[in-house]
Amino acid sequence: MQITNIxxxxxYYSKIKDRTERLFNYIPEEKIEWTYKTGxxxxxxxxxxxxxxxxxMFAENVQFKESKYSGCGKEYALGLVNVIEYYKNKxxxxxxxxxxxxxxxxxxxxxxxxxxxxSIWKWLRAMLEHEIHHRGQLYLYLVMLDVKTPPIFGLTSxxxxxxxxx
Numbered sequence: 001m002q003i004t005n006i007x008x009x010x011x012y013y014s015k016i017k018d019r020t021e022r023l024f025n026y027i028p029e030e031k032i033e034w035t036y037k038t039g040x041x042x043x044x045x046x047x048x049x050x051x052x053x054x055x056x057m058f059a060e061n062v063q064f065k066e067s068k069y070s071g072c073g074k075e076y077a078l079g080l081v082n083v084i085e086y087y088k089n090k091x092x093x094x095x096x097x098x099x100x101x102x103x104x105x106x107x108x109x110x111x112x113x114x115x116x117x118x119s120i121w122k123w124l125r126a127m128l129e130h131e132i133h134h135r136g137q138l139y140l141y142l143v144m145l146d147v148k149t150p151p152i153f154g155l156t157s158x159x160x161x162x163x164x165x166x
Contacts, residue, residue, distance in 0.1 A: 003121035048072035051090035058127040059097040067113040
């Protein structure tokens with residue numbers, strides 16, 4: 001997918017973020033800092049990571065600035081309600097920053113934290129892929145906790161099978 005129009009991108013981006021946020025409603029409050037293994041992201045870390053990497057790396061880089069990402073620990077937000085609010089606040093800040101891009105900016109190149117030059121539209125696409133990747137981890141964490149998760153697009157795999165032509 002090539003991104004050529006910033007307003008169309010922001011509309012799509014908002015839908016991606018909304019799908020991630022819907023999943024937050026299924027997180028048991030007492031499990032916000034749960035992880036499957038010591039040293040790995042907790043559920044809260046994943047959400048804080050999405051908030052911070054987007055705001056402090058991707059949104060900074062596309063403005064031709066260096067990354068300001070400094071992690072995703074509990075010091076940013078603690079407790080389910082606070083973590084979700086933190087995510088929403090960083091999303092709002094990111095949207096405000098990304099809204100300043102023009103269609104022409106999308107063809108320019110920015111520098112990633114690894115020192116690689118990349119077209120801004122490609123870096124924005126990577127930002128979406130990153131969100132989707134970590135949303136998948138959130139789904140997996142919840143399944144590991146035996147939490148029934150919502151289907152992402154309305155039907156479960158089993159429902160699609162039942163509704164398919166045989």
